[in-house]
Amino acid sequence: MTAGTVFVKPSSTLDLVVRGRAQRASRRRLVMGILAASIVVVFAVSLMVGQTLYSPADVMGVLLGRDVSGATFTIGRLRLPRAVLAVVAGLSFGLAGVTFQTMLRNALASPDIIGISAGASAAASFAIVTLSLSGAAVSIFAIVAGLGVALAIYALSYKGGAAGTRLILVGIGIAAMLESVTNYILSRAGQWELQEALRWLTGSLNGTTWPQVLTALIALVVFGPMLLSRAGLLGAMQLGDDTAGALGVRVERTRIIVIFSAVGLIAFATAAAGPIAFVAFLSGPIASRLIGPNGSVLLPASLVGALLVLVADFCGQYAFGTRFPVGVVTGVLGAPYLIYLIVRTNRAGGSL
């Protein structure tokens, strides 16, 4: 740092920077390529494998709209919407979860821990079970409740803009409360099967229909790009509000757009598949381990979410003697990590 070297540009540093970026980008591409390929493989397998096995040719036939005896119904009506919803819900949960975790700089601050998913779920179950609504009306209930919970948590834990442990604790409390609301709604209805009840408590893909898939897919197409395009702004906001503001980020505005989009993703996915346990919570940290310090974790986390849901649903259906809804499987995966994080947070605050 001697005077005079300031604006001399030893090409070596530029090379270092350029090469470093290229390396990180190629690592990212590799990891995301593997994730995407795994999603395609598990997706294909979950179309082929089941009570009846179908060949790839049969599956292709159904996908191309040909009439394949037996397969058209089983694949076209049962397995395909289920697998598509697994991907859509996984992408949505993964993306929304990591957005919250990044913005609040805390892995515990994912929407399924701090009660946003629980709120969306309680509202959706209320709309469906108590009010006998369906379709878009359910999603509207879910999104309003999700935003309401986000707002409530923010208001209850707001302290000079800092969202620390308080927010998490308030959120966990609210989540517990809302889960009991869901329980109450389901118990009042009485006639509901266990499977349906489990959808609203832990999330399930049983009996997925195309309209459900479609609303969640539209939400993903609308809100996904809103979040992904703001990866850079979120990156700046991780440096603190002042630094982000000094870098030209309109912090409040960005925060509102980001929260709204993330809650939108969560709410629509939850209205379709229930609050699939811990997917939002797990995807970010897993993706961040896989990607390393090589750029934004938003898209990778989204892919991890999709893979998690696909694999967990497949395992839930066929890996054990009885069929478990997907949320039970992801719940079993997520719980130990949650405990680990809470223990670690007690020692030092951690982000991702």
Place this chain on the structure above:
Amino acid sequence: MTSSHTLVAQALTLGYGDSTVINGLDLIVPGGQITAIVGPNACGKSTLLRSMSRLLAPRDGRVLLDGKSVHKIPARELARTLGLLPQSPIAPDGITVTDLVGRGRQPHQGLFSRWTREDEQAVADALDATDTASLADRSVDELSGGQRQRVWIAMALAQHTDLLLLDEPTTFLDVSHQIEVLDLLTDLNRSRGTTIVMVLHDLNLAARYADHLIALADGRVHAAGAPADVLTEECVRHVFGIESKVILDPTSDKPLMLPIGRHHMNVTV
């Protein structure tokens, strides 16, 4: 490259909630020069810098950049002209030095942050200027306080602004690194004409490195001008409430302040 920018505060009143921190302050930052702001803890130095970089809306009065209220300039546009390194920025867990420095390019990039050669060059220059190129791939968590501080300054440099406000850029630094940072800022000022405004706690370094010294007290500017005119025994008494002896620095023609504690009153300097 032009640093004919003028940054002016007029009758500025700032505060949080019910409390007023800055009260009717007037201030001029001379373009193309190094300005140091000094004042006791909690007198509102950081608050002032935040408002000058549009992060805090004034209760009253205004901050003008080239005659235009900074609060009316779009955030992104302002961030290409005026940069701020806050007093305590946050480094996300596990972020690498290059990545952190690269975030200084934010105001120059669009949505989806596409990287250009110019961005890479700016990052490389900033790493070189702060002598942090050798740390490029290290994680910021594992750096020493001084190294980390230089990385933050590199981030601010990568932003490529004509005006740079720095809130205590020399905290955490040992004396040699303090001097290095101040020399670096001076280089930046000389070679690129960058207008520098920095909050410093070391009055002697402030007097040594600044062309223009501003002493804050009671939410106003107590004195402003050439260091020799500002750093006086009267000023130190008024602003910091301590007795001192101000002599001429033998290594420069700047004033040098020697504080006198209660226990050393009788020692003649």
